[in-house]
Amino acid sequence: LTNHFDWLPSSLYICSHGYLTFYPSHFTRKQEKEQGNREKTMNGYERVNSKGASKAEQIDLESGETLYPGISYGENQLRWGFIRKVYGILAAQLVLTTVVSAFVVLSAPVNELLRGNSGLLLFLCLIPFILLWPLHVYHQKHPVNLIVLGLFTVSLSLTVGVSCANTDGRIVLEALILTAGVVTSLTGYTFWASKKGKDFSYLGPILFTSLIILILTGLIQMFFPLGPTSVAIYGGISALIFCGYIVYDTDNLSYGHGTIV
Structure with missing residues (x-):
């Protein structure tokens, strides 16, 4: 009786809509094994079968590094690469902000110029909002996008430097610690969720x-x-x-x- 139903295990597939679909295909056990090693498409992604995946792919899938359920190995790797690029650019922006802000704080003439000229300071506050438009338009134009992003970061850094120069250092340190803690915890929670x-x-x-x-x-x-x-x-x-x-x-x-x- 078992020999007559060798095709049965490969006839049941759980669809993405949550119900069972029966495919009356007369597969042999050998055909079923070959079919199981192929990539199947679900929700627009190619799902990697753990039996047919390479050792590196199995380690990645089993280690819990997948971003969300149902993502394929290739899409997962591509998405992680994109995330690393984004956080790399963010880290570079933070370093640039720190350098420019420290220069404004330590340079008395620059600080006095920005603090004593309210019109110039207001203009520097408006520049980031003005640069949002070219950032959106040229976000895929390299290296124009990096140049505009650098100008955006520097304009913000100047106002941050003026604020730090005219604020008690203890308050600035408290704000830095609180911001770092909140950003780190919320980012970790979102990836976990x-x-x-x-x-x-x-x-x-x-x-x-x-x-x-x-x-x-x-x-x-x-x-x-x-x-x-x-x-x-x-x-x-x-x-x-x-x-x-x-x-x-x-x-x-x-x-x-x-x-x-």
């Missing part, structure tokens, strides 16, 4: 709406200053919004909602 299949893409519209309200409130505050309590509440809400953006952007890196360049 992605491995479990969680998706945070729904946060996009919520965060964008909150950011618009935050910007408008800041503009209103320039003409109608808020009290100390309101400023503290405003700062806390701002921190929560950008914490949400850390989770949302990290989720986009994991699931590939953005474009791999």
Whole structure:
């Protein structure tokens, strides 16, 4: 009786929609083994069968390094390479920001020039927002994208340097430690949640709406200053919004909602 049903194990496949589909194909055990070593397509990706995968692929899949369930080995490797590139650029931006900010803090003439000229300081605050447009337009034009990104980072670094020069060093250190702790913990949590299949893409519209309200409130505050309590509440809400953006952007890196360049 068993010989008549050699094809049965290869006739049942769990589809991506969650139900069983029966394929009455008369495979032999040898054909089933050969078929099992082939890559099958699911949800638009080629799923790697652990029986037919190479040793390196098996180690990668079994070590828990996959970004999310259902991703293929090739897509997983490509996505990790993209993530390393993104965080490498981010690290370079942080180093550049530190160098420029330290120069502004330690150079008294530069600090006095920026602090004493409110028009120049306001212009430097507006430059990052102006550069957002060429950053979007030339994000795939190398090396123009890196040049614009460098200008964006330097313009932000100058304002950060002025803020650090006119703020107590203890407060700056506290802000650095808190920021590093929050970013590290939220990034780690998002990667862990992605491995479990969680998706945070729904946060996009919520965060964008909150950011618009935050910007408008800041503009209103320039003409109608808020009290100390309101400023503290405003700062806390701002921190929560950008914490949400850390989770949302990290989720986009994991699931590939953005474009791999």
